[in-house]
Amino acid sequence: MKILISVLSLFFLTSFKSSAQSSGKITYEIKAINFEPKKDAKQNELIDLSISTAKSQTFTLLFSDLKSSFTSNSGKMEEDMKEKMLNQLALLMFTCDFDYFLDISLSIELFKKEDGALIKNEYKKKEWKITSESKKIDSYLCYKATYSYTYLGRDNKTKERIITAWFAPSLPYSYGPKNYNGLPGLILELQDWDTTFLATKIELFDKEIEIDLPKGKTITQEEYERKVLSGN
């Protein structure tokens, strides 16, 4: 009887401790960029430079209760204009050209673009297709999920983009890289077009961490697109 009580106490203590870890900081690195310019393509040097810059970029996901942020760690170390532009190109072409902020309680998501624009959207949960395919990432058992959406390509034809995520149910936090979230576990690996993000450092905290949403004038996605395409 004494042994049973001890085991039950240990179980409840562990559960309580796990649920008390309500915030975290995840570092993502670029695992792979599966892109090679065609041999007869021009400006390969600039593309190659952008790829190597992109591969060295890292990102930080912070989450706490009902808020999260995903931000680039580059842009803080650049010393000169050339480096800054190369970094910008790498973010645009290969990794992530925005910092992302989510407030689930207010149902809003904010995209802070690399050109300074702040786009505000109503947050809508993504419809992921969860599969039974699994693999281990580090020591975590992860399952594969996909999400797809259509958009208008620059040739005015409808395109489809498929995002592949590997999430760990043992890390019950519905967050991930970029604006991809809503799975029943932390996304440890995410493939978006040619680029794969990989969580390389996971820090979980018992205390809630402060996540500040950016302040300033916000515009809609439509207004942003109009602004960019008008050349302003």
Place this chain on the structure above:
Amino acid sequence: MKKLFFSAVALIAFSSVSMANNITIEEESISNINKIEQKRILDDPKTDFCSNIAADVLSSRDPDNKLSSVEAYRIYQISLNACLNFIKK
């Protein structure tokens, strides 16, 4: 008295017209300077060269037109700026 009154009115009217003209001339000068500057940039052979470079970067990155118009335009803009600032013809 009447002559004096009408002279004053004429003087005020003339001054107002002159001032309005001055403002217009100043605005026109600024507009001309902008036009001259724009023409200088557009006529600069380096702009043509860099436009081609920016277009090449875009087509190298996206030969299958997978990018959206906005993404493509931003890549073009930044590639153009990078070329104008750093690449020697």
